[in-house]
Amino acid sequence: xxxxxxxxxxxxxxxxxxxxxxxxxxxxxxxxxxxxxxxxxxxxxxxxxxxxxxxxxxxxxxxxxxxxxxxxxxxxxxxxxxxxxxxx
Numbered sequence: 001x002x003x004x005x006x007x008x009x010x011x012x013x014x015x016x017x018x019x020x021x022x023x024x025x026x027x028x029x030x031x032x033x034x035x036x037x038x039x040x041x042x043x044x045x046x047x048x049x050x051x052x053x054x055x056x057x058x059x060x061x062x063x064x065x066x067x068x069x070x071x072x073x074x075x076x077x078x079x080x081x082x083x084x085x086x087x088x
Contacts, residue, residue, distance in 0.1 A: 005036075006063050009032055013028065013056075028059075033047060033048065039070065043062075043063070043066045
């Protein structure tokens with residue numbers, strides 16, 4: 001499953017490539033990290049403090065994984081809140 005944020009990033013990069021604009025790996029990662037909302041602050045810190053550089057593909061996979069985890073946590077919280085509200 002592809003998440004909206006990673007899909008938008010891929011579309012933007014593909015459009016830039018289509019018109020001949022080449023964004024190097026490091027710049028691409030920097031742009032992506034700076035464009036993420038504050039909910040991703042811990043994710044961004046983890047990426048920035050990695051000792052080994054990562055590729056754009058690795059960033060995409062890690063971002064999809066983070067988005068999935070955030071969605072699952074949100075679903076679990078909503079379910080717990082519904083149970084609490086119903087008195088169960």
